[in-house]
Amino acid sequence: MQTDLRPMTLGEILDRTAQLYRTNFVLFAGIAAVYAGVLLVLNLLQIGLAELLTKLGRTHELPWVTLAFVIVIMPLIFICAGAAIAANNRAVAWVNLGKPATIRGAYLSILPHLGRYLWLMTIIAFIIYIPFVVLFSAYSVFLYAYARPRGLFLTGSTHSDPQAAIVLGLVSLGFFLLAFVAIAYAVFMALRYSLSLPASVLEDLKARKAIRRSIDLSKGSRGRIFVLGLLISFIQVGLVAVTQVIFIVAAFKQHGHLAAWVQILQQIVGFFTNSFIGPMYATGLTLFYYDQRVRKEGYDIEWMMEAAGMTPPAIAPSADVPAAPEATPTAAALPDWSREIPSSSPPAASVAPSEPRPPAPEIPATPPVNPPSEVSADNASTTTAQEREDA
Numbered sequence: 353m354q355t356d357l358r359p360m361t362l363g364e365i366l367d368r369t370a371q372l373y374r375t376n377f378v379l380f381a382g383i384a385a386v387y388a389g390v391l392l393v394l395n396l397l398q399i400g401l402a403e404l405l406t407k408l409g410r411t412h413e414l415p416w417v418t419l420a421f422v423i424v425i426m427p428l429i430f431i432c433a434g435a436a437i438a439a440n441n442r443a444v445a446w447v448n449l450g451k452p453a454t455i456r457g458a459y460l461s462i463l464p465h466l467g468r469y470l471w472l473m474t475i476i477a478f479i480i481y482i483p484f485v486v487l488f489s490a491y492s493v494f495l496y497a498y499a500r501p502r503g504l505f506l507t508g509s510t511h512s513d514p515q516a517a518i519v520l521g522l523v524s525l526g527f528f529l530l531a532f533v534a535i536a537y538a539v540f541m542a543l544r545y546s547l548s549l550p551a552s553v554l555e556d557l558k559a560r561k562a563i564r565r566s567i568d569l570s571k572g573s574r575g576r577i578f579v580l581g582l583l584i585s586f587i588q589v590g591l592v593a594v595t596q597v598i599f600i601v602a603a604f605k606q607h608g609h610l611a612a613w614v615q616i617l618q619q620i621v622g623f624f625t626n627s628f629i630g631p632m633y634a635t636g637l638t639l640f641y642y643d644q645r646v647r648k649e650g651y652d653i654e655w656m657m658e659a660a661g662m663t664p665p666a667i668a669p670s671a672d673v674p675a676a677p678e679a680t681p682t683a684a685a686l687p688d689w690s691r692e693i694p695s696s697s698p699p700a701a702s703v704a705p706s707e708p709r710p711p712a713p714e715i716p717a718t719p720p721v722n723p724p725s726e727v728s729a730d731n732a733s734t735t736t737a738q739e740r741e742d743a
Contacts, residue, residue, distance in 0.1 A: 357449075357652035360643050362576045366583070368448075369636045376447050382455040383443060384630030385623075387436035392623040394425045399615050431470060438462040438469045440631045441553045444638040449655070462553060472552055472559040476545045483534040491527045543574040546581075550641040569644040580636045588629045595625045 360368065373380055398421055405414050439458040446453035462469065502516040548566035551557055557565060570577065599618045603610055610618070645651035 357642065357646055357655055359647050360639075362579060365576075365580065365636065365639050365643060368639055369632070372444065372447055372639075373632065373635060376443075376453070379443055379447070379453055379455060379458075380440060380631040380635065381627045383439050383458055384436055385627040386439075386455075386459070387432045388623045388626035388630065390432045391429060391626065392619055394429070395619045395622075396616065397421075399612060399619070403612050430473075431466075434470045434473050435459065435462065435466055436630065437473075437549060437634050438466070438553050440634040441550045441638050444635050445550075445554050445642075448639065448642060465552075465556070468558060469549060469552060472548060472562055475559055475563070476542075476548065479545070480538045480541050483537055484531075487527065487530055487534055491523070494523055539578070540574075543577050544570060546570060546574075546577050546637055547641045547644065550638045554638075554641070569641065569648065573640065573644055573647075577637070577640055580640065581633060584633045584636060587632065591625060591629055595621050 398418065401417065401421065402414060405411060405417060439455075439462050442461050443453045443455075443458040446458075499516070499520050502513050545563055545566050547569050548562040551565040551569065552559070552562035555562075555565070596618070599610070599614065599621075602614060642651065
């Protein structure tokens with residue numbers, strides 16, 4: 353594929369995302385299918401466990417068993433999702449630069465640093481969602497410690513405290529206002545760190561350096577990244593709604609209970625949906641990463657020079673072979689003229705004895721030449737004497 357590195361508008365990035373996704377559908381869908389396949393297997397195990405407890409007559413244990421199962425599988429889901437996103441970033445980079453890419457090669461390239469990518473994602477998730485955790489925890493403690501003992505949640509209770517109801521209303525209002533602030537904060541921080549994972553994968557950066565790199569690269573383009581995420585979110589939600597609407601309607605008709613085979617079919621449809629829509633946002637972010645590097649650093653020129661072989665990588669000297677010392681002129685390297693030609697005069701005081709100079713060659717003596725004035729006088733006297741003789 354032809355490499356097209358240049359500053360692009362939001363519309364051009366969306367077109368480029370669709371082009372890459374369409375021409376490399378098997379590659380990107382295959383990378384996402386690894387994560388979606390793990391998720392499918394885990395969901396099928398959960399369905400089988402629920403059916404087993406139902407047949408054993410232990411349905412009262414089903415909520416706790418389901419909660420424990422979810423807690424156990426969450427780390428595995430997180431690892432698989434992080435690996436899929438990093439592999440997708442690598443594959444998009446290869447394809448965008450015109451290099452060959454495979455599913456196996458993408459995963460093998462990110463496995464040595466998978467722990468770094470997962471740690472980076474953990475830091476970002478903590479920074480983004482910590483306000484929600486603190487806010488919901490504080491509100492839950494208030495409800496349990498203040499509202500519940502005063503009977504504010506009991507329907508038809510005549511012993512509720514009006515003052516406590518007013519306090520509950522004010523605290524709830526403050527909670528919702530702070531929730532909107534937390535949402536705005538989460539969106540801003542997500543945009544700020546949106547390019548950290550592509551920077552870590554493609555530049556081999558550690559977590560903190562990748563975060564700082566994302567902050568610098570995303571400046572001036574966070575609004576466009578927000579629009580990209582909004583559009584892709586609408587597409588993903590629309591596809592999920594279309595593929596799951598039949599099962600949602602069936603669940604309402606059956607009062608929330610679906611047969612086992614219907615649940616299995618629902619998970620299979622979810623597998624194909626996740627494989628299809630999973631790489632969209634990561635692909636767009638990787639293209640934004642390259643677009644920002646082109647705009648801020650002239651990466652298109654740098655890539656052209658590298659492709660032309662004009663900037664070969666520096667070869668570091670091997671540790672086994674010591675580097676050759678630099679040649680410096682010494683007295684031993686200079687010729688000893690004093691041994692070849694004897695000097696007729698002692699060396700000057702300003703010349704160092706370790707650096708003798710050759711003596712100046714002797715110039716043969718020449719007969720003296722009369723000055724022009726004397727020659728003219730002799731010629732004049734000779735001419736006068738001849739004239740007298742002639743007279």
